[in-house]
Amino acid sequence: AQSVTQLDSQVPVFEEAPVELRCNYSSSVSVYLFWYVQYPNQGLQLLLKYLSGSTLVKGINGFEAEFNKSQTSFHLRKPSVHISDTAEYFCAVSPYGNKLVFGAGTILRVKS
């Protein structure tokens, strides 16, 4: 079975500061990795994904994530956040074959 742990339930940060949202996963098989964002009262939108190849993945809105196989981590980063980045962020894994397993989510609060 697979599981995803998002280590912080909430992350407050000031505008224009850097941010890192942490994600660790557990799986006995190879997985694909994803970060989704959910704005209030909306569905989930894909930020970025790691399928194979370079371990540094760039996504939309200036976000990037690094896959670390030895540490089974896939942390999300942004060098300078904006007020509009305030949302909930979900890390997810897709084990070989099917389905997405999500973490509990991290609420990013950007303050002015």
Add this chain to the structure above:
Amino acid sequence: DAGVIQSPRHEVTEMGQEVTLRCKPISGHDYLFWYRQTMMRGLELLIYFNNNVPIDDSGMPEDRFSAKMPNASFSTLKIQPSEPRDSAVYFCASSLSGGWGGSVTEAFFGQGTRLTVV
């Protein structure tokens, strides 16, 4: 493409009533997922289909819940009878298989149906 379309967006019903949530996946996608989101339990996978066939329904909470996918462009999630603890946002998502032997590569989510059972 219009994306994954869910209806209704909001549903308020009385305890004991039957509720049907609907989903139209993105055309050509062969995977369809139903998720439930609550404050207490986060995002839970209820059931998913591949080529209209249910593959894993282990997340369906009780026999009161049922899901069907009669064709590639339509799926329903039914709760009968509904209870207040079923109140949640229900998401439908679809995906196109690819990569290794059909693995899910990315799921596209609908806007969700906010269900309130009073």
